[in-house]
Amino acid sequence: MQVRTELAAAYRLVALFGWDDLVFTHLSARVPGPEHHFLINPYGLLFHEITASSLVKVDQDGQVVAAGGLGRVNPAGFTIHSAVHMSRDDAGAVMHLHAADGVAVSAHRDGLLPLSQTAMLCLDHLSYHDYEGVALNLDERERLISDLGNKSMMLLRNHGVLTAGQTVPETFTYLYFLMKACEIQVKAQSCGPTWMPSEQAVQTTAEQSQNLGAAAKLTWPALLRLLDSKNPGYAV
Template sequence: MSGTTDNNTNALAKAEWQVRTELAAAYRLVAHFGWDDLVFTHLSARVPGPEHHFLINPYGLLFHEITASSLVKVDREGQVIDAGGVSRVNPAGFTIHSAVHMGREDAAAVMHLHAPDGVAVSAHREGLLPLSQTAMLCLDHLCYHDYEGVALNLDERERLIRDLGSKSMMMLRNHGVLTVGRTVPECFTYLYFLMKACEIQVRALACGPTYQPSPEAIQTTAEQSQSLGKAAALTWPAVLRLLDSRNPGYAV
């Protein structure tokens, strides 16, 4: 029996390290694409195993500094279980991420940004517009949550989960963007598409009047977007190769 227990423990430890490595890579990729905000905003991932624990960045490290071992393990109450050096956790980050992890069983990873183009579109009256193929691939996955102030009030978690529903992308009005995935690679892929759609919209609106596709084209693209998360099978190995060439060292 002890051998089986040891094997299970080793398997969970290996699985956790895999998630730690992927999450650390995602942090560095956010920095690479210029979406970070000093030490603010967060990416998180659920720790494999029966406990309700998840990994989040230590409060004070820049995104390009994050490593697998520096990520902080916390429980659903925000209590630090295991810290890799810097043990502080941003309480606002805990509020948002704990809400999603607790409210969505499929939310293995959650990513939230304050990147300027994402914030700009979140503040636009119409939100994300169908101005590009990229945006149209996002629209059917997207929902909205109104701004309530800096996310320090735990009561907001219920409303955030209500607004998120079963969607994989969210505009936090006047605040930023959020994505949810069954894995870190899937979550990052959703994030990339949403941020690219926001960047295109900001540029398009700056150019003057825009051209709108037909309702039929929008609907067709929405139907084609249902497998968007599966693109991670191709995109994630590619961005890891990019990261390994530009900013290696995350897997320590």
């Protein structure tokens, strides 16, 4: 039940930060146990409506195992998420967004630039995957996981962002850093010429970012307090 509650909270937080896209995009989490099952949103609910009991359990083939609400899932969501869950034992959660600033940076020729401390904390964790169309082709899974490698963050070119982590709190923390870096870049580039840090500064920050996911120990309890004050009820 803890994973369900955490994943429902993550959906609500995405809505709270304004990163949702109506009923589209997806966050998923692996269900503890020997079965290859994971939880994902029911196709048709807005993110601020998601509760722990409404999440749908599916197997590695995208077949619904247990439905708490609408009982259907987005097939494109299954393609992307199953690829990561099936290939990475450490991918306890996967989060994918179409948030505008993330899409904008994914479409930028140079991708994410070291324009802020936040971006520099992300760069060593970041990979890229070229757009192939709406993710309905299961053949794309092999290319996506090859591009992701062992990274925790990905820019899906012309499409959006993706993060993967051991837990929901860790994966959301990666997502927050990546989205914040994209937001800063869009604002910085709208102001005119930008100032680039030294290569030494970029390298030093990359070395300092190696335990970035550990920040979840501090960020997640604070995020839950924020959510409880703004949009409670996700745990039901």
